[in-house]
Amino acid sequence: MLRGMAITLSLEGKTAIVTGGGRGIGKAITARLAEAGANVVIASRKLENLETTAAELADLGPRIVPVQCHVGEAEQIEALVSRTESEVGPVDIVVNNSATNLGQGSSLDATGAMLDKMMNVNVKAAMNLVHRVVPSMRERGGGSIINISSISGFQPQPGGLLYSFTKAGLNMLTRTWAREFGRWNVRVNGIAPGLIKTDFSRYFWDDEARRDKLVGDQPLQRLGQPSDIGFAAAYLASEEAAFMTGQTLVIDGGVLA
Numbered sequence: 001m002l003r004g005m006a007i008t009l010s011l012e013g014k015t016a017i018v019t020g021g022g023r024g025i026g027k028a029i030t031a032r033l034a035e036a037g038a039n040v041v042i043a044s045r046k047l048e049n050l051e052t053t054a055a056e057l058a059d060l061g062p063r064i065v066p067v068q069c070h071v072g073e074a075e076q077i078e079a080l081v082s083r084t085e086s087e088v089g090p091v092d093i094v095v096n097n098s099a100t101n102l103g104q105g106s107s108l109d110a111t112g113a114m115l116d117k118m119m120n121v122n123v124k125a126a127m128n129l130v131h132r133v134v135p136s137m138r139e140r141g142g143g144s145i146i147n148i149s150s151i152s153g154f155q156p157q158p159g160g161l162l163y164s165f166t167k168a169g170l171n172m173l174t175r176t177w178a179r180e181f182g183r184w185n186v187r188v189n190g191i192a193p194g195l196i197k198t199d200f201s202r203y204f205w206d207d208e209a210r211r212d213k214l215v216g217d218q219p220l221q222r223l224g225q226p227s228d229i230g231f232a233a234a235y236l237a238s239e240e241a242a243f244m245t246g247q248t249l250v251i252d253g254g255v256l257a
């Protein structure tokens with residue numbers, strides 16, 4: 001049946017958690033999920049910023065609920081999910097978006113302590129959150145997990161070894177979880193952005209010469225915006241992507257092409 005299938009992209013009645021949903025890419029994802037009808041719990045360390053974002057986006061969807069959470073602390077992940085379940089509903093969608101980068105530099109200057117911290121926030125947080133929500137998704141017949149990776153997870157970034165390393169790890173979580181959880185209709189996909197204009201990537205776009213060089217080398221010659229990522233997350237979360245799992249969508253202005 002090819003006629004009469006209007007694109008409906010609806011997340012009505014769904015509950016989503018977006019880590020780092022208060023700003024940058026996470027905020028754009030929150031806006032799109034809310035617009036599609038989901039209740040969205042946004043979680044990160046700075047409650048005040050989350051509250052401002054929740055108020056700013058309040059008219060877009062049913063509920064946007066700010067919850068303070070350091071995702072690198074396992075007990076805070078537990079508290080986040082328990083509170084979401086009791087105050088909003090069982091979790092249908094998780095967007096693992098929070099990340100940290102302790103800075104660019106020679107790989108010879110990278111330390112074990114830096115690696116531990118970055119693994120904790122960029123990889124272990126996703127693992128703890130997924131371990132907590134998947135049993136309930138399985139019981140209820142499915143769910144959607146979206147890991148925000150980076151093109152640095154696919155290609156080495158000189159001066160950014162630890163960040164690339166954690167994102168490559170996240171890509172492997174996406175693929176392995178997809179294979180393990182598919183039988184329960186729990187889909188796991190990722191998004192790998194290129195250079196998007198946020199606080200996180202300030203080093204790459206603040207300096208005009210550095211930015212012009214990077215953007216000039218891209219097929220699409222502009223900086224990406226958080227809004228370039230939001231709709232893809234809504235799509236991956238929705239029934240429109242019901243047969244898609246184990247993939248990481250690259251949205252990078254053509255860099256990896």
Ligand SMILES: NC(=O)c1ccc[n+]([C@@H]2O[C@H](COP(=O)([O-])OP(=O)(O)OC[C@H]3O[C@@H](n4cnc5c(N)ncnc54)[C@H](OP(=O)(O)O)[C@@H]3O)[C@@H](O)[C@H]2O)c1
Nearest residue numbers: 020024025044045046070071098099150195196198200201
């Ligand atoms: N911008 C780019 O060019 C680019 C490119 C590729 C991939 N990405 C990825 O996109 C995602 C979002 O980044 P962004 O560019 O939107 O950066 P951003 O604006 O700096 O946002 C980062 C978010 O992570 C949260 N966060 C950081 N540490 C946390 C922690 N310990 N616990 C909880 N939340 C924490 C921050 O909130 P709090 O400060 O309130 O905790 C913030 O909301 C990241 O996974 C990043 O790796 C970005």
